[in-house]
Amino acid sequence: RKVLHAGQSWFVVTLVGVGIGINAALISIITEWLSDLKMGYCSDGWWLNQQFCCWEVEGDEGNPCDSWHPWSTVTAARWLIYVIFAALFSFGAAHLVRSLAKYAAGSGISEIKCILAGFVMKGFLGLATFFIKSLTLPLVIASGLSVGKEGPSVHLACCIGDLVASLSSRFSHSEGKKREILTAASAAGVAVAFGSPIGGVLFSIEEMSHTFSIKTMWRSFFCALVATVTLSAMNPFRTGKLVLFQVTYDRDWHFFEIIFFVILGIFGGLYGAFMVKFNLQVAAFRRKHLANHGVAEAVTLATLTAMVGYFNRFLRIDMTESMAILFRECESGGDYDNLCRTAFQWRMVNSLLLATVIRVGFVVISYGAKVPAGIFVPSMAIGATFGRMVGIMVKALNNAYPTSGIFAFCQPDVPCITPGTYAFLGAAAALSGVMRITVTVVVIMFELTGALTYILPTMIVLLVTKSVGDFLDVRGIADEMIRFNGFPFLEKEEHSFNACVSRVMTTDLHTLPVSGLTIRDIERILANTKVQGYPIVSSDSSNTLIGYIGRTELRYVIDKAQQMRRVSLQTPCSFSPQRDDPERSDPLDITSALAVGLDEDSAAEILEDMASDHALNFWPWVNQTPITVSPQLPLEITMQMFKRLGPRVILVEDRGSLVGLLTVKDVLRFTMTEKQDSDSWDDRGGI
Amino acid sequence: RKVLHAGQSWFVVTLVGVGIGINAALISIITEWLSDLKMGYCSDGWWLNQQFCCWEVEGDEGNPCDSWHPWSTVTAARWLIYVIFAALFSFGAAHLVRSLAKYAAGSGISEIKCILAGFVMKGFLGLATFFIKSLTLPLVIASGLSVGKEGPSVHLACCIGDLVASLSSRFSHSEGKKREILTAASAAGVAVAFGSPIGGVLFSIEEMSHTFSIKTMWRSFFCALVATVTLSAMNPFRTGKLVLFQVTYDRDWHFFEIIFFVILGIFGGLYGAFMVKFNLQVAAFRRKHLANHGVAEAVTLATLTAMVGYFNRFLRIDMTESMAILFRECESGGDYDNLCRTAFQWRMVNSLLLATVIRVGFVVISYGAKVPAGIFVPSMAIGATFGRMVGIMVKALNNAYPTSGIFAFCQPDVPCITPGTYAFLGAAAALSGVMRITVTVVVIMFELTGALTYILPTMIVLLVTKSVGDFLDVRGIADEMIRFNGFPFLEKEEHSFNACVSRVMTTDLHTLPVSGLTIRDIERILANTKVQGYPIVSSDSSNTLIGYIGRTELRYVIDKAQQMRRVSLQTPCSFSPQRDDPERSDPLDITSALAVGLDEDSAAEILEDMASDHALNFWPWVNQTPITVSPQLPLEITMQMFKRLGPRVILVEDRGSLVGLLTVKDVLRFTMTEKQDSDSWDDRGGI
Structure with missing residues (x-):
């Protein structure tokens, strides 16, 4: 089983790498063809770009070969056609983006940084985004706009990573593991964009990833390697080289x-x-x-760039x-x-x-x-x-x-x-x-x-x-x-030294008592609150923290239970361990501590087991050991915890009773309003 | 003040880099001279190696130039002299190491990894180690033993880093900051050993450093750059190149x-x-x-190597x-x-x-x-x-x-x-x-x-x-x-999923009550226990955790107080905040949370302040917010905390009362005895 798991990881990463390599090669080929189309066409076949049209034919700058026909011999007409093509390409790209996939716009690096830090953005790595961005990227580059393909290439790579990971049983259930695949994919994205595999790995370390681990680095290495080898085997430039420019300097510097x-x-x-x-x-x-x-803007920009350029x-x-x-x-x-x-x-x-x-x-x-x-x-x-x-x-x-x-x-x-x-x-x-x-x-x-x-x-x-x-x-x-x-993102080097947790935490909590609620109550709470999860506290007045359950898990268990057997709205709910099984403590993966990765079958099994006691027990989905801190702890330490341990929420407990809750958003709200020290040059960038 | 601080950091790192570069150049020069000495000598001056002796004189392999005299023309005699020199060199090196600096032996990389993870090893980065290792390294290399200079070069670089950091007021007080300098120095060590500055930076990330931060990476980059430029300016090989071998391959691979x-x-x-x-x-x-x-072993090895080689x-x-x-x-x-x-x-x-x-x-x-x-x-x-x-x-x-x-x-x-x-x-x-x-x-x-x-x-x-x-x-x-x-070191990729904190923690605690002790009591406790620090608990039976104080801090405050004014052995001690100053909570740097970095002056000031109440108050040196966890927390999470947040100790608190204590050693003892899963290939190395 372990070997199967390991094999699956290798397979997934390989597949991601191959996909990224093929996609990059296709984009390169289409881009080059479109770019040349602005200048002329090939009489041997409209699908050939200038290089292939004139393959093995020597020519000079002005008139490369006989099969290649410039659109016109008059400079003014050439200029006009050049500008018209630029406008057409940019119109096509902007229109497709606008009508089919809004997320395909821009570079995508900022968003992926947030996603890797735990932020969820539905559809950003979706199939529509992937196809539209792959299709429009060559158009944009060929239109001559002053933009590059490297950022989008990282975005596309992450789309492929997300897609393949979703198909794999090992990665689709754990957001943490999926993020590892995305990190590797981002490395491969840079690797194929620049033809620089090690540069890609370093990019994923220096710019993209929120936490660093040797395993992720090794995965990035492997993914970048596979993607680069694939690209190199496809050989889109027909030069045998990975990069468009390679120079050697014979002379040394002084x-x-x-x-x-x-x-x-x-x-x-x-x-x-x-x-x-x-x-x-x-x-x-x-x-x-x-x-x-958006469309008008892009067309105007492309036209201007082409006219002046x-x-x-x-x-x-x-x-x-x-x-x-x-x-x-x-x-x-x-x-x-x-x-x-x-x-x-x-x-x-x-x-x-x-x-x-x-x-x-x-x-x-x-x-x-x-x-x-x-x-x-x-x-x-x-x-x-x-x-x-x-x-x-x-x-x-x-x-x-x-x-x-x-x-x-x-x-x-x-x-x-x-x-x-x-x-x-x-x-x-x-x-x-x-x-x-x-x-x-x-x-x-x-x-x-x-x-x-x-x-x-x-x-x-x-x-x-x-x-x-x-x-x-x-x-x-x-x-x-x-x-x-305004994405919720804690920067790696952001610090806040002069505050403690109690100043920042949310004290307005939506807690669930450990017992005494019915499904109707929970449905009502789910409808009336917008928080992503609920601390569970003892039913008495002491407010002792028992655990934490996410909104998704609550929803999932209720839906599942309703599907499987007739739980009515009056069914009582419990969040405490069953008496006959006091030691059921599944060790939780730290990164997915709040997204309990039970697969469908075992979930059904557990629910089946509970059919006997006429109450719905959420205990297996409760995070029994959420990270807790004391209210006096310096905020700086919780920021380190957020950055390095990656929980979505930290609970604040004072001598056993719950007093507050802290999310990245709370921290960000606080650091934004806190006056910016003008003398923080040292902390920020100084060595 | 901030600018001064930043300036000081730059200055320290620059100094470290320059020192490493100069040291590397000197070692290269001496090594080459000693290596050539085994074959012959220069009649123009005994201090010249073969290359400089024959500078600007063309010669072939057998007879490089007239000024260079091989020791003998007879092969057997040459062989004998070669072996004798090898034995002499290795004897000198081993004898020096044995009699003057034991820590100079070996490569040093393992030890530095532990030091960077927080382990303290007195003298390992000391002046004696530095001088003896710098002196014996060329001898060992020249003796022809099958060993390299790269590991020792990292060790030497870290010695320089430690030395310079100790002289600076900014770094000498904080172990955490010192470790950052050591990480940078290790990068520079590899950089000069191989002439590979970026390789050095990556080495410090992949192999040496326990936690990764962009700031440390940037510091490594800078330090490696300075060291390499210094080495390049000294130009020890007189080729203008940083590395001994540089090749270009004209042909591509298939x-x-x-x-x-x-x-x-x-x-x-x-x-x-x-x-x-x-x-x-x-x-x-x-x-x-x-x-x-040790000496006999080294001489035997060198002699054998020379004879066979x-x-x-x-x-x-x-x-x-x-x-x-x-x-x-x-x-x-x-x-x-x-x-x-x-x-x-x-x-x-x-x-x-x-x-x-x-x-x-x-x-x-x-x-x-x-x-x-x-x-x-x-x-x-x-x-x-x-x-x-x-x-x-x-x-x-x-x-x-x-x-x-x-x-x-x-x-x-x-x-x-x-x-x-x-x-x-x-x-x-x-x-x-x-x-x-x-x-x-x-x-x-x-x-x-x-x-x-x-x-x-x-x-x-x-x-x-x-x-x-x-x-x-x-x-x-x-x-x-x-x-x-047997160094206490948690490997980056070491995991332990199936245990919770309560199984591993030490329950046999040496705690200090918050009040009621005299200096005599504390002296006795210090003498009778060997632990590195003491949790402070409330005097009543509830065992409520108040804070944590290190052995070093206790010792320091007592000594300081005894120096400054007549505290007798009967002076009562207190670990609680003074009544007139309830909000004295200096925010602590996370990495130095237990090594409170107060400088001499402010310590004296605080002690002076306390002169009035005829009791010695340790409160300013107490870590008021040690990291605490609950006994049910999976061990895996505390391992992550040790690795990523770097505390020396984690206290275990159950609903407000102290029940145990966890150090890296406890964790290691547990993981060592735990049976090794034979099917952990996936977790360990699989992708």
Whole structure:
């Protein structure tokens, strides 16, 4: 039986991984085809994208091959068709989302963070969401909107995880175990989005998961591996590579370059702060004025982006493609549109600056639109254009003063500054600035490019970025969105030192006496209260705590009993142990302590057993040992308990009698109203 | 004040990082010099090693340059001198360890895991240990013993961390905060040992730290970065590289090679199981028979290793050097002693097999000897020789049947099998097998070599290794050593579902009544009991729990009071709040809840305040809200509390009165005696 269980886990995780890999490959293929469709079509078959159309045919940038026909030869007409396609794609995506699956909009990372912390959100991981998001994501990316596919990819991965887990008897009954599968799926989602399996595992640790365990990490590892191998076997890019851009830098960096790297780090921090602040303002504006105009908004944004973007050489092409170009060393045949030529350097700087500024603007207004939209790749693209700009300027400086000052450290006759590495570091800084993650970014950048010698510079840049962010009191955009949406979520590093439990707890309790209620009474209580569960206390006045029962369990037992045999509304109910079985104490799994995972058969059995005594006994569904604390306990300790032990409710007991109840919402309500210390920099971000 | 605090943290972590970097660089330099000393000396200066002696002089393997003189030209004499040096070095190391710092022996990782989990071990991180271990580590490595420097490097890093933290007012008072610094230091230790900063961070998460927090991870990141930059700036290898071996593989792997990769994975798992089993037996033998012969043992081992090793081309040279050779592709000038020649392939296979077997034997008996000794690099070296052997055999197979069966997938005219990658994967498998870590190994291997395309094969190999290990019920060697030594340590994944607190708790309590004791009574209690702390209960018979006070705090307050003013042995003592100050409830930091971190001045102040009432009040040092649970709570939940909240003691309270007490030792005693389920494969390692 144990072996069967273990086998089932392996099977479920494998299935989840394979599903994620296949889905990612399909999305990649469709996205590429749609993107190329904006420019032209293939006469050998409408289903071929430019790359496959011109397979094994050499061609140049302007005219790739004979089978590939651009829509028109006139620039103005090309531009018009490009814009029209963008508008069409975004209309399709926004309309589908609006009419079929509202939850498919946005990135989904904030919501999944909450779900992993125990928040329940019906339908967010449902089948409709999955299909619509899978279908609309390629449309959105192809429409050229300044959004990425990484966040949505995590959401899709979690949908697959939830779906497969629901089909398995082992995972469908326990929310805690399901969350472990979701954590693993989120790792695989990042893994396939970036082609970075270890980066995915770290992302699930650093950003997603609420509690950390070696077992979950190992599961994430396995799931990410399976998903990546599947993707790699499907080989959607036909390059044999997992990632769109892979660079090798032949030259090493110099210690004096750290001065310039610091600039990139500061940019990352400032960009993150700017993006979080203004994107939230846009979100507030959207909620107020554009709530019912989601489709129009998306179409307008896509049209604008396409109209403006077409005229900048870095905005016109796909974001991943532009990053691949910007990261490259000039010597290894990396010239694109004269990017490497010294004669054009100032023109390039202008172009890059323009691309940076315009894209920042578009990301601010696009992220959060009612279509699937991530912020990872847009941020990286912004960082890459800025970084390359800095790199070209440093190179120009070096050319102007080849032997003076700091440039004296350069070796003669060898190119000293590699602008591509600046683009690389800029991308890392911007990504870290907006998400506020560090170790994950290092690993992702490293897996994306294989730039081994640049680990130290990357770490230095991210150090600066994080310091700037901490100094400006920025939180990650996912956390800010959680706060903006008002989800009940305790942040990992949230503390509250100066209060005790009694100040925060709810004292207005809905308790159930251990005996003396009829089913009618319970039905009435269920109808009149909205709480998720009820403490059970002794019938006398001492209010001694006996246990805790969830609303779901009450409902379930009553329904089941009514189905099985004729319990009338007058049947008395009891929450105390049966006399003949005083030692029935099933050990409860800690994470599912309140969602007692009895399967259908044993529930029926227990109810059958009870048929004799003409009373309905809820005892097997009562959590007999809810976590209790004393009212004098510092709030900080209960926050740690919520975060690390994960109960939905903590009961407050003073010398044996129940005096209050604490949920995450109570804690959040308290920490929100408590004045924000302005001098908490140290606790928040300082090392 | 806050800013000052934050600044102090940054300063401490930076200092720790710099210290670790410098120490690592010095150890590298001395090790290399000593290693070369076994072969010859430099006539330009005795302090130069072979590399610096022959700086900028080209030479071949046999006769590197004119300034470098081998001790003799006769092979037998060379061999003798080689052996004599090995014996001398190991004698020096073992003697120093034995006479000056016993804690400097071994790897130290097990002990540090316990220290990070809250166990106190006086002197283990002391100055003597640090100096002796720093001094003897190069001697041991140079003596050629089959041990590595990675474990000791972590120990040294933690010594530096502890030392610096003790000097800082912020960290010296709180054990919890000190442990955070130690975690960061352990990351930096691995980072400098392998030149792998991110690998170090992951090691601290996966292997070392008991609880995970983003803040600690970030601190580890920063500390590892500083240490690596320092090491890189010192540039001990004069190559500009952080690591001794860096390889790039030009060729990609083929899907059919997975069959052979699985063999490597299985080898890793079997090797780990073998090593753990027999090394523990050797450890038991050593404890029984060799306890007082540490020096003789080490000398014998070193002499034997040198005598036998000299005749195998892979055992003679340094382990890292041999790995660098084995990892290389044949095409990029990687031939060493005809390793790549097809004509010599079977001779090489023999030689590699012999090297594998002999080294396994030596590692089994050497790891645990009374000298500084790690097991990381020896394991990797064993994996590398085995892997290369498999690689050469697969290549031979391919050459014999170039187009049949699976080899049909190879591209014609291009070398299909790269034996170097097999060595690489074998090293990963062996390391993972013996330590039972996965994600860390992927990152370390990757940072060591920059082999980007081999992430997936590495992950597949480690997957197999872990499955084999789980199937054989192997735990990591560090965990086994903890168990062998009987340290109180709850493993992260240890569970016990079928018991409740009342079965495990200590009921034989030493409590203090809240009033009515004199100092004489307390002195007597302190002298007659050995427990680390005392619950405080009400004076009446109800046994109501008031609080908890540690032995250290009692001792401290009494000593302080005796120093400051004349308290006699008859002075009454009280543990209740003073009447005029009922609301004195300093919020306590959770991790230091029992080590109340009052600094000297405020302690004196409080004692001064109390001078008036002619009684000694311990109230400010009493932990007023110890964690309490009810006796019916499943033991599993208290284990989670120990692991995640980290208290030293949990009190058991039944409806307001104290009935028992639980420490980690109680839990361990229980889980040890409880029969080991043979069918717990699923819980332990299954996914």
